[in-house]
Amino acid sequence: MSGESYNNAYSVLENRRLAMRAKYFAKQDEINKKVPMVAEITDEINHLGASYTLAVLGKNKAEADKLRREMDKLDDERTRLLKENGFSKKDLEMEYFCPVCKDTGFINGRTCQCMKEEITRQRQKFLTLLSPAPQADFESFNLDMYPKTAVEISNGTMIVPYTQMKRIYEYCQAYAHNFSTDNKSLLMLGSAGLGKTHLACAIANQVMKDGYTVMYSSSQSLFSKIEQARFTDEDVISDILNCDLFILDDLGAESMTNYSLSVLYNIVNTRMISKKPCIYTSNLTTQAALQKRYGEKISSRLLGTCDTFFFVGNDIRIMKNR
Numbered sequence: 585m586s587g588e589s590y591n592n593a594y595s596v597l598e599n600r601r602l603a604m605r606a607k608y609f610a611k612q613d614e615i616n617k618k619v620p621m622v623a624e625i626t627d628e629i630n631h632l633g634a635s636y637t638l639a640v641l642g643k644n645k646a647e648a649d650k651l652r653r654e655m656d657k658l659d660d661e662r663t664r665l666l667k668e669n670g671f672s673k674k675d676l677e678m679e680y681f682c683p684v685c686k687d688t689g690f691i692n693g694r695t696c697q698c699m700k701e702e703i704t705r706q707r708q709k710f711l712t713l714l715s716p717a718p719q720a721d722f723e724s725f726n727l728d729m730y731p732k733t734a735v736e737i738s739n740g741t742m743i744v745p746y747t748q749m750k751r752i753y754e755y756c757q758a759y760a761h762n763f764s765t766d767n768k769s770l771l772m773l774g775s776a777g778l779g780k781t782h783l784a785c786a787i788a789n790q791v792m793k794d795g796y797t798v799m800y801s802s803s804q805s806l807f808s809k810i811e812q813a814r815f816t817d818e819d820v821i822s823d824i825l826n827c828d829l830f831i832l833d834d835l836g837a838e839s840m841t842n843y844s845l846s847v848l849y850n851i852v853n854t855r856m857i858s859k860k861p862c863i864y865t866s867n868l869t870t871q872a873a874l875q876k877r878y879g880e881k882i883s884s885r886l887l888g889t890c891d892t893f894f895f896v897g898n899d900i901r902i903m904k905n906r
């Protein structure tokens with residue numbers, strides 16, 4: 585994933601660079617056809633410039649001053665010709681989308697801010713492509729879809745879905761708008777169609793708007809890719825371990841192997857140790873079900889480090905399709 589984001593960002597910068605070059609050469613062709621004298625003057629300035637450099641290096645001040653005056657005179661003439669024909673001196677210069685790195689993405693071996701921003705955009709695009717709720721935001725989350733009469737949940741407790749979900753919604757909203765890499769991880773449990781993915785992606789979209797890096801994957805997609813990567817050199821989890829927020833959606837829907845189970849433990853444990861927040865969603869409805877599926881090592885870390893929320897109500901997707 586990190587390689588994809590980086591390579592895509594680099595391709596964007598390369599395309600920008602090529603587009604700017606094409607624009608520059610098209611402008612030069614236009615100038616040359618309309619005012620051919622400009623090219624001749626530019627060649628003469630360049631020729632005098634080489635002689636000027638030799639004079640400066642040879643400490644021949646008189647010759648250097650003479651050449652400088654000649655170049656300035658030619659430059660004034662060129663500027664006049666350009667202006668008379670609807671151009672400016674700036675039209676002779678290459679433009680860049682990012683003048684800091686000149687669209688290379690790097691400055692003195694360090695990544696330019698424009699490259700970092702493009703990598704973030706590529707990660708956002710990656711999230712949008714994979715997420716079943718790419719445009720999810722808090723405004724489109726409809727609390728009126730949840731019943732306002734008490735229902736009995738699995739442990740016999742009576743609960744009002746609307747009240748429960750309003751509390752979860754407000755917590756998630758505050759979590760997103762006040763996000764920092766010190767935030768706690770979240771574990772969202774509940775049956776399908778209750779808004780877990782919607783709220784997780786709403787948090788993600790807000791957090792990315794604030795400049796943080798976010799990675800998203802469904803558990804099925806992640807573990808499928810992990811199994812494939814066993815036989816390649818692809819690094820699947822480096823971005824997951826290092827991003828500011830990682831969202832693992834639909835935990836429990838994947839086909840588990842001993843290998844993918846060990847990878848899940850590595851992700852959960854490594855991010856726990858480095859105190860990097862995650863959001864886990866699962867259609868498992870109880871802590872006991874989570875413990876049964878993933879064992880003590882993983883479930884204890886999830887339950888011990890996450891703020892856990894139980895989603896209740898009716899399947900919103902079914903209600904919307906009625």
